[in-house]
Each structure stands twice: as C-alpha cells, then as structure tokens.
Amino acid sequence: MVAASAAPATARHTDETALHRARVRARLISTALMTLLSAFVAMVFFFPILWWMLASIKTTPEILKAPPSIINFEATLRSIRVVLFNWDPNTSNIRQEGVGAGTFYSIPYLRDSAIIGIGSTLFVLVLSTPAAYALSRFRIRRKKDLTFWILSQRMLPVAAVAFPLNVMFRELGLIDTYRGLILIHAAINAPLAVLLMLSFMDEVPRDLDDAAMVDGASRFRAFLGIVFHYLRGGLMATGVLCFVFSFSEFLLTLVLTQGGIRTVPVASSTFTSSFQNEYGYMAALGTASTLPIFLFILLVQRHLVRGLTLGAVK
C-alpha cells in the first residue's frame, strides 16, 4: 500500500499492485513448502547416518531403544575407545592383537583398507590416464568397439569371476597380499578411470598438444604436460571415486583373503550380532571409516554425476 499512499493511483494501478503482491506471496509460500518438503526428504535419507553416528557414542541400552533418542541420551566414549584405541577398562579380554573374528580394535582394518584403496587408486590412475589420452587423441582402428569393450568390463558380475580369481590367486601366492588386492581393485576400477579421464581429456583442446609438439616436445612430453596442467581436477575427481569404490568392495576382497588382510567391509561382515554390545563398536567403526569419505566426496561433488555415469552425463 506504500505505492498507493505515495501517489494518488488509479483503480487499475492498485489492482495490478495487489495482483503482483498476491503472486509474490503465492510464490513465497510455494517455495517455503517445497523447502520444507526437501528438508524432510533429505532428513529421511540422512537419518540412518545420523543415527549410526550417534550410536557410536551411545550406551548399549540407549542404542536398543525404539523410538531412538536424538538429543537426550546417555553418552559414552566406550565404543570409540575400544575401536580406535583398543582400550577398555571394564573388559579384560578385548585387548587382543592380531586377526581372528571378534577383535573390535579397528585401526588394522582401516589401515588395510587405506593401503589397498590408495595403492589401487594410484595404480589405476597411472594405467588409465595414458589409455584415456590415446582414446582421445590418436586415430585407432575400431575405437568405438574398444571403448565399448572397456565399458562392458564395468558390467562384469563379480560373482562370475570370484572363484577363478580365487584359484589363480592361490596358485600365484597372491592370497592375503596387498599387491594382489591392489591389482584386483585397480582392475575393477579401470573402466571407470579410463572413461572418466577420457571425458575430462576430451575437454582439453587438441591444439594444446600440437602447440607443445611444434615447440619440440615429444608426444609423451606433450601428454604429461596436458595431464599435469589441465587435468588435475579431473585426476582428483577420478581418484576420489576410485578410492570410494575400492573402499566399498566386498565380495572379491572376501574371497581373495583368508584373514591375513581384513578391509573394513570384510571386518564388518564378521562382526556377529550375537552380543548386543557389538552394535556400538560396529557403529564406531562405520563412523570412523565413512566420515573421511564423506569429506572427500563432497570435495568433488561437482564431478560426481559425470563420474557415476562414466562420463555419459556431464
């Protein structure tokens, strides 16, 4: 009504102002409703994670309460102490080093997962970046078929290769070795890494390599220059995704180890739920292992869709 009082307005002017305000109000209300609904949906998906994180600082009776309490609960650091520091003043038999089920001290599992995850990620990046370069820059006969073949390896059912690989690993003495698992995790991630790096590589203009080569650089030098100058972001995003998938891999790691190496997924599969005390430990292990991953993935969020579709959707 400010406009109306400031100047004697015609009836038509007032009508338009009112209409405009009604529209603005309606839009505001609908946006508010959409926001509320979005917040609700996001909370539904976030709730299990929140609950799991809280369970790692709850006492067992608190974990076993339905409905679960979000704010008012009895907190304890017991699970975190046992899982991360192998220290529990109340129980004597928890302090046991080594392998075997029922050991909740989880630093060894996290270490195994980290070694295999980082090792396989570096390995697969070194393998795949040149391949992506070749697919992007060279004229290769039947390139489309080759690309599709690499893609089709992403669709390979793990259950179909588990047993032959188990036999092969036993013959080669690779069971329970970091190098064997690093090789396998790299092989699983290779299609993702090649196609994703290809998608990043295609965005770097070809003129840049040509210019480098005119200046006297060899083809290989030009390739290295492109990778280290223009593809750092792409390498980062590809690396994070490969690490996440390696960190989650379960079936192949399960059948290619016999207890000597236990990654987080394998370890969490052997935590039995016969003792309800273990829920807190499982929650603490889950929280400790997923928090860093959450940070990494949010860092490369911008490239996530491209990564999940192997470069098909940008």
Added chain:
Amino acid sequence: MATGQVESVDQRLLAYRPAPRTLGQTLSTFLDRPFFYIFPVIAVLLFLGVYPFVYNVRNSFREFDVVKGQMESVGWANWERLLHDDRFHGAILTTARYVGTALVLEFALGISIALLLNSGPWLSGLWQSLLILPMVVPPTITARMFGILMNSEFGAISWLLLKLDVIEKQEPLLGGTGKHALTAVMIPEIWQWTPFFVLILLAGMKALPTEPLEAAMVDGASTIQRFFHITLPMLRPMIAVAVLFRLVDLLKAFDYVYILTSGGPGTRTWLMSFDAYQRSFTTIEWGYGSVLALVILVFAILLSNIYVRVFNVGWGNDDGSR
C-alpha cells in the same frame, strides 16, 4: 641456373641415408604409438575378464570329487544339472523380482525428488549434499546399519512400520517366515541408490533448455502435461544411462543378502550371485559353481547389450571422434 640448383638438391636427397637410430629415438617412436598408451589397461582388464571366463568354461566340464579329493571330468553333467536345478531357477525369479522392484521404486522416488529439488527450494545445495552421502557408505556397513534399524525388537524402522500397521508383530522384517525378507534386503538398496537417480536426473533437468517449457506454459499446458510431454522425453538419454548402470549393479547384488539374510529364510532372498557364491565357496561344487558363474555372465552381457541397443545408450554415439 635455377634448374641446376634444384637438381643438386634432388641428388642430395637421393644420396641421403638415415643415420642408424639411437636407442632414444627408437624409444620415442615407441612413445608415439597408441599401443604404448593403451596396452597396460587392456592387459589388466584381460586378466580380470578373460582368464576367469576361460577357466570357468573349462571347469564347467569337471567336478570336484570328494572321495578322490581332486577334479574329475564329468562331461556335460553339470550343464544337464542346470536344467533341473529348482533352487537356481528360483534364484533367477527372485533376482528378477529384486531387480525389477528396486529399479522401479528407485526411479520413481528419484525422479520425484529430483523434480522437488529442481523446483527451486531454498538451500537446495544443502539438501543435495545430504542426499549424496548414502551412496558412499560401503554396502556392508549399510547392511549392518539397517540390520539394527530393522531389528524386530528395537529397530527404529520396524517400530515405525508397526505403529503404521504396515507389518504385524509376528511377521517382522527380518526373521519370522520371511514374508517381508525380500523387502527387507531391498530397503538398504533403495536408501543407498535412490540418490543416484536424483543426482543424475537433477543434473539432466538443470541442463535442459528452458524454451520448450516456456512455450508450453504460454500455450496453457498444465504442469502435469508439461512434465509428461516435454521434461520426460527430453530427459530420456539421462534416464537411459541411469537405468543401465543401476540394472547392471542390481544384477550383481550380493552384499545386503550376504549380511542380512544369507539367502533365507528358506530361499526367499536367494539371489543368483549368492547361489554361485554358495556353490563355489561353501558347498564345494566347484564345477557346477562355474556353470552358474557362466550363466550369470551371459545374463549380464545379454541384458546390458540388448538394453544398450534398444535405448541407443552410447558413449560418443553422436560424434565420430571416438
């Protein structure tokens, strides 16, 4: 004069013999070949894809003899056994139900949530970031998590469903006669992978040109008409890709079943990949396990190839550069 000069250049060119190549030069020619760049990855993929295939084919004509303690040739017996293996036939049906239901639900939920987030709510970036998190939790940990949430005595999900009268006390999500067991292994799957559809479809929606929608709005098309006649057809390529990836990953489903139900109660959650795993690693039917592995492989190859052809999903279908 001029011609004489040219001739002398020609003669010099004819007389030219390249100097023997140094090691460095040989190496640098090698570094110019695409083969050098692409070979390592192909070697690793062959190691993962081809050796196991050859091994499985060979192994499918043998079986482990418990008495002799070694592999014995059995001819086509393993393949004949496949024809009347009711448990595996059941596993195919269960897998089909699992894959089909999860795919439809994830797609329907995913596109609804993507539409919601695309309608311009405040803080949409925050909601999107929260939705990303489920995808990166290792599936085994997800299974553990939902195992507790779905516990019949104190699980929050069970409690909620009981209150809402969706399930009864004597038929819990996990356990009982297993009436809801397949649903129970699908719940973590849907929680974890609905965001996959949300992200891809949301990215697709944001990239759509706005003109067709505006034109339709001017022509007086309703919201529902605009969605079904404009948004959905334009999103088709993204939908095709998202469904393809979920389809192949759902066919591989193993982790949730392994941890939550071990295929039970009875064979209610007995999926194909779990069956192959059991034969190869638990009941020591190595030859027959290889047969099942090959069947699973053929399923995956056939389905994804048919799918790619039918929906024309392609990496670089449109440009000739690849």
